[in-house]
Amino acid sequence: xxxxxxxxxxxxxxxxxxxxxxxxxxxxxxxxxxxxxxxxxxxxxxxxxxxxxxxxxxxxxxxxxxxxxxxxxxxxxxxxxxxxxxxxxxxxxxxxxxxxxxxxxxxxxxxxxxxxxxxxxxxxxxxxxxxxxxxxxxxxxxxxxxxxxxxxxxxxxxxxxxxxxxxxxxxxxxxxxxxxxxxxxxxxxxxxxxxxxxxxxxxxxxxxxxxxxxxxxxxxxxxxxxxxxxxxxxxxxxxxxxxxxxxxxxxxxxxxxxxxxxxxxxxxxxxxxxxxxxxxxxxxxxxxxxxxxxxxxxxxxxxxxxxxxxxxxxxxxxxxxxxxxxxxxxxxxxxxxxxxxxxxxxxxxxxxxxxxxxxxxxxxxxxxxxxxxxxxxxxxxxxxxxxxxxxxxxxxxxxxxxxxxxxxxxxxxxxxxx
Numbered sequence: 001x002x003x004x005x006x007x008x009x010x011x012x013x014x015x016x017x018x019x020x021x022x023x024x025x026x027x028x029x030x031x032x033x034x035x036x037x038x039x040x041x042x043x044x045x046x047x048x049x050x051x052x053x054x055x056x057x058x059x060x061x062x063x064x065x066x067x068x069x070x071x072x073x074x075x076x077x078x079x080x081x082x083x084x085x086x087x088x089x090x091x092x093x094x095x096x097x098x099x100x101x102x103x104x105x106x107x108x109x110x111x112x113x114x115x116x117x118x119x120x121x122x123x124x125x126x127x128x129x130x131x132x133x134x135x136x137x138x139x140x141x142x143x144x145x146x147x148x149x150x151x152x153x154x155x156x157x158x159x160x161x162x163x164x165x166x167x168x169x170x171x172x173x174x175x176x177x178x179x180x181x182x183x184x185x186x187x188x189x190x191x192x193x194x195x196x197x198x199x200x201x202x203x204x205x206x207x208x209x210x211x212x213x214x215x216x217x218x219x220x221x222x223x224x225x226x227x228x229x230x231x232x233x234x235x236x237x238x239x240x241x242x243x244x245x246x247x248x249x250x251x252x253x254x255x256x257x258x259x260x261x262x263x264x265x266x267x268x269x270x271x272x273x274x275x276x277x278x279x280x281x282x283x284x285x286x287x288x289x290x291x292x293x294x295x296x297x298x299x300x301x302x303x304x305x306x307x308x309x310x311x312x313x314x315x316x317x318x319x320x321x322x323x324x325x326x327x328x329x330x331x332x333x334x335x336x337x338x339x340x341x342x343x344x345x346x347x348x349x350x351x352x353x354x355x356x357x358x359x360x361x362x363x364x365x366x367x368x369x370x371x372x373x374x375x376x377x378x379x380x381x382x383x384x385x386x387x388x389x390x391x392x393x394x395x396x397x398x399x400x401x402x403x404x405x406x407x408x409x410x411x412x413x414x415x416x417x418x
Contacts, residue, residue, distance in 0.1 A: 017136065020131060020194065021132075021135075021144060021148060023190055024087075024127075024128045024148050024151075025147060025148050025150065025151040026151065026186055027087060027090075027151070027186050027190065028128060028149070029151035030179075030182040031091065031094055031120065031121050031124050031151075031183060032153075032155030033155035033159040033182065034094055034117060034121070035063060035117075035121050036156035036160075036247050037163055037175075037176075038056060038059050038060050038063075039160070039251050040164050040251060040269060041175065043251070043255070043262055044164075044167045045059075049107045049110075053252065053379040053382055053383055054376055054380055055107065056252075056375075056379065057248060057249075057375035057376040057377075057378065057379035058111065059114050060244060060371070061372045061375055061376055062111045062114045062115040063114045063115060063117055063118035063121065064368045065115060065372050066115040066118035066119050066122060067368050067371075068365050068368045070118075071122050071360075071361045071362075071364040071365040072361040074090075074127075074361060075360055075361020078123070078126045078127050079130065082130075082196045083127045083128070083130050083194075083196065084194045084195065086126075087124075087127050087187075087194060088187050088190050088194075089123070090120040090124055090127060091120065091184065091186055091190065092183075092184065093119050093120035094119075094120030094121055094180075095120075095182070095184040096180065097116045097117035097120070097180070098117060098177075098179045098180030098183065099176070099180035101113045101114070101117075101180070102173040102176035125344065126361050126364070129360040132144055132145055133348050139288065141345055141348075142283075142285075142287045143284040143285050143289075145280075145284060145342075145345045146281040146282070146283065146284030146285070147280075147281055147284075149340050150277040150280050152276070153274065153275075153279075153280065153333065154277050156273035156276070157269075157270045157273030157277065160251075160266050160267075160270040161266060162178075164263075166178060228350055229347065229362065232343060232346060232350075233362065233366035233367060234404070235400070235401045235404050236363055237368075237370035238401055239306075239343075239397065240367040240374075241374030241375075242306070242310075242397050242398070243276075243340075244371045245374050246336055246337075247269070247273075248378075249378060249379070249390070250272060253387050254325070258316060258317070258318050260325075268325060271329045272329045272330070272332055272337065273333060273337065275331070275334040276333035276336075276337025277337075279334040279338020279339075280337070280338050280340060281341075282334075282338070283298045283302060284341045284345070286298050287342050287345070295342050296405050298342050299339065299343070300402050300406050302334075302335045303335070303339075303398050303401035303402035304398070305331060305334070305335045306336050306339075306395075306397075306398035307395050307396075307397075307399045308395075308398075309331040309332050309335065310391050310392075311391070311395040313332070313391050314388050314389075315388075335398070336398075344363075347360060347363045377393075381393065
């Protein structure tokens with residue numbers, strides 16, 4: 001990549017960083033539309049292939065298994081190669097996989113292609129976190145991370161409405177093609193418009209995007225030796241598992257146990273995703289503005305709310321009032337989907353901008369292990385003893401998160417030098 005194409009002038013730096021944020025958010029949106037497609041697509045895949053809840057959970061696990069495998073290597077690659085090239089690669093892999101998924105005639109093929117798509121999805125958080133650490137200052141970083149992370153929930157909310165509508169009108173294969181095509185379009189846009197930031201730009205620091213090679217084994221050892229990183233990984237594993245279980249099974253739970261229509265269940269999933277969108281921004285603002293950069297207190301508060309809400313949902317019945325179902329879907333999204341931005345910011349600040357990609361890779365490797373295990377376990381519990389105990393499990397995860405951070409001494413973070 002030549003200097004003229006990659007450099008951004010100092011005078012245009014402030015404007016261009018928001019273009020970067022827009023590209024990252026849009027990329028996160030279309031890739032999340034694909035990653036969270038299995039929930040709204042579950043009734044159609046169930047009818048087309050005759051699969052069980054556990055098998056639906058296995059599709060999700062396949063995607064996240066490959067995401068976990070690629071997380072740390074791609075984090076190291078982002079630190080060395082920069083965000084631009086890695087973003088294009090990630091979008092191309094995931095987009096191509098979803099287009100191929102539209103031609104699948106066997107459940108086993110869906111499992112394989114879902115896993116390949118996970119390779120692309122497993123890169124996006126490292127790519128975007130590295131870019132935000134370089135382009136934005138610590139005083140606005142959690143808020144900006146929250147804005148970027150709204151792409152996850154907006155993508156999920158869009159998928160909850162768009163994918164069932166396309167599947168009903170044209171078939172599930174058209175829905176898959178549409179999802180993949182959107183990713184490839186954003187890959188082309190990133191190729192044309194995304195540029196790495198030069199050292200001379202206002203928000204730049206001593207670490208430009210493509211960092212010089214370092215001893216990644218020592219970097220990994222140093223990061224993992226931090227108690228704060230290990231705690232972050234453990235708790236994020238529980239919350240990431242919870243958000244994926246809800247996204248994957250909420251529609252089926254509402255349809256099968258509460259007797260809601262697929263359309264109404266899709267609306268509830270959209271409320272969950274939209275509340276998560278708002279939560280990621282609001283918790284970031286709360287962390288930056290109200291708590292002065294303290295990332296722990298918002299995590300404790302949202303974990304308590306998540307615990308109580310999941311417990312409430314466990315006791316729902318077909319006679320439960322619709323407004324209460326809506327309210328709990330909103331609170332589930334606000335907490336179980338809203339936690340992500342504050343966590344990613346905390347991890348990146350602990351490591352500093354030079355190793356932002358690597359630390360994100362480490363935390364995602366651990367926390368997405370929970371995503372691999374969570375949906376099949378939730379599916380098995382639901383198949384054997386009912387959804388009630390699945391929701392109790394998620395409530396327990398929220399409780400553990402709150403207690404862990406309440407008992408842990410204040411995490412010391414390494415902010416980027418201004």
